[in-house]
Amino acid sequence: xxxxxxxxxxxxxxxxxxxxxxxxxxxxxxxxxxxxxxxxxxxxxxxxxxxxxxxxxxxxxxxxxxxxxxxxxxxxxxxxxxxxxxxxxxxxxxxxxxxxxxxxxxxxxxxxxxxxxxxxxxxxxxxxxxxxxxxxxxxxxxxxxxxxxxxxxxxxxxxxxxxxxxxxxxxxxxxxxxxxxxxxxxxxxxxxxxxxxxxxxxxxxxxxxxxxxxxxxxxxxxxxxxxxxxxxxxxxxxxxxxxxxxxxxx
Ligand code: 13P
Numbered sequence: 440x441x442x443x444x445x446x447x448x449x450x451x452x453x454x455x456x457x458x459x460x461x462x463x464x465x466x467x468x469x470x471x472x473x474x475x476x477x478x479x480x481x482x483x484x485x486x487x488x489x490x491x492x493x494x495x496x497x498x499x500x501x502x503x504x505x506x507x508x509x510x511x512x513x514x515x516x517x518x519x520x521x522x523x524x525x526x527x528x529x530x531x532x533x534x535x536x537x538x539x540x541x542x543x544x545x546x547x548x549x550x551x552x553x554x555x556x557x558x559x560x561x562x563x564x565x566x567x568x569x570x571x572x573x574x575x576x577x578x579x580x581x582x583x584x585x586x587x588x589x590x591x592x593x594x595x596x597x598x599x600x601x602x603x604x605x606x607x608x609x610x611x612x613x614x615x616x617x618x619x620x621x622x623x624x625x626x627x628x629x630x631x632x633x634x635x636x637x638x639x640x641x642x643x644x645x646x647x648x649x650x651x652x653x654x655x656x657x658x659x660x661x662x663x664x665x666x667x668x669x670x671x672x673x674x675x676x677x678x679x680x681x682x683x684x685x686x687x688x689x
Contacts, residue, residue: 441594441639441640441641441642441664442473442474442642443473443474443642443658443664443665443685443686443688444473444474444475444476444598444642444644444664444665444666445473445474445475445476445665445666445668445678445681445682445685446475446476446477446478446499446527446529446561446598446600446644446665446666446667446668446672447464447475447476447477447478447668447669447672447673447678448478448501448529448532448646448667448668448669448672449477449478449479449480449501449672449673450480450501450534450669451480452480452673453479453480453483453673454483455483455486457479457483457673458479458483458486458487458490460673460674460675460678461477461479461487461490461491461496461498462490463675463676463679464477464496464675464678464679464682465490465491465494465495465496467675467679467682467683469679469682469683469685469686469687470494470495470496470679470682471495472686473665473682473685473686474495474497474665475495475496475497475682476496476497476498476499476526476527477491477496477497477498477499477672478498478499478500478501478527478528478529479498480501481500481501481515481520481523484498484500484520484523484524484525485523485524487524488523488524488525489524491524492524497526497527498524498525498526499520499525499526499527499528499529499558499559499561500515500520500523500525500527500528500529500558501528501529501532502515502528502529502530502532502535502549503515503516503517503519503520503528503530503549503552503553503556503558504516504517504549504552505545505548505549505551505552506552507552507555507556516552516556517549517552517553517555517556517558518556520553520556520558521556521557521558525558526558526559527553527558527559527560527561527598528549528553528558528559528560528561529561529563529600529667530546530549530550530553530560530561530562530563530587531543531546531549531550531562531563531564531583531587532563532602533563533565533602533604533607534607537604542586543582543583543585543586543587544586546562546586546587547586547587547588547589550562550587550588550589550592550597551589551591553596554589554591554592554596554597558596559595559596559597559598560589560592560596560597560598561598561599561600561644561667562584562587562588562597562598562599562600563599563600563602563646563667564580564583564584564587564599564600564601564602564625565580565583565601565602565603565604565606565607565646565647566579566580566603566604566605567604567605568604568605571603571605576603576621577620577621577624580601580621580624580625581624581625581628584599584625584628584629585628585632588629588632592633592637592641593633593637593640593641594637594640594641594642597641598641598642598643598644599625599629599641599642599643599644600643600644600645600646600667601618601621601622601625601643601644601645601646602645602646602647602667603647605647606646606647606648607646607647607648607669608648608669608670609647609648610648611647611648612647612648612649612653612657613647615656615657615659615660618645618657618660618663619660619661619662619663622643622645622660622661622662622663623661623662625643625662626638626639626643626662629641642664642665643662643663643664644663644664644665644666644667645657645660645663645665645666645667646666646667646668646669648670649666649667649668649671649681650671650677650681651671651677651680651681651684654666654680654681654684654685655684655687655688658684658685658688659688659689665685666681666685668681
């Protein structure tokens with residue numbers, strides 16, 4: 440069975456005072472029933488990992504460079520994330536694809552580097568609103584997956600996140616039929632590439648305006664193994680009800 444995962448992506452938010460939110464989340468009883476991952480900005484990683492130590496909450500990064508070390512000013516490598524206490528890293532988020540021109544090929548190289556460093560690669564895919572409207576969402580996302588996923592992907596080192604770009608930070612979410620269709624499509628593509636057994640073990644998260652008020656419905660959707668949460672992961676008071684909903688989901 441796939442273990443449910445509630446992942447928080449703080450994006451470019453949070454200072455040291457915000458680390459108290461992690462301690463709050465770790466105290467929630469439901470956080471012991473599912474996997475909880477919080478991905479703060481890189482400046483907070485080491486201290487976040489120290490605060491989460493001894494709890495069931497784990498810490499992750501939001502990006503890494505494909506190389507392990509070298510002359511890449513401003514970048515952070517996967518081994519550095521692991522050394523700071525990260526267990527996972529978000530890769531290919533649509534904001535990085537848009538803001539930094541990241542291609543799926545680059546995301547694949549980053550995922551290979553992350554896996555080699557012992558990190559779980561959380562690979563993000565998702566269509567734009569125009570692609571949803573013109574009926575190409577399934578094809579676009581399948582292609583992103585094919586090009587971003589390393590051959591070394593397995594249940595232990597890879598998580599997928601379906602994040603429709605038009606649902607991120609907008610308060611709009613696809614209806615559950617659309618989420619179910621995309622997640623089952625992704626599962627089928629994983630099976631075609633990696634075999635049914637491996638595909639059945641890989642978690643597929645939904646991301647995009649997940650809130651306490653819609654989490655229960657989203658988590659009841661087939662092939663949704665958890666969520667990648669942006670804005671609502673910043674405050675324990677919002678994130679804990681989402682974790683509660685995940686723990687309660689069948
Ligand atoms: P929001 O939950 O703020 O829409 O962000 C989703 C997201 O991009 C998570 O990676």
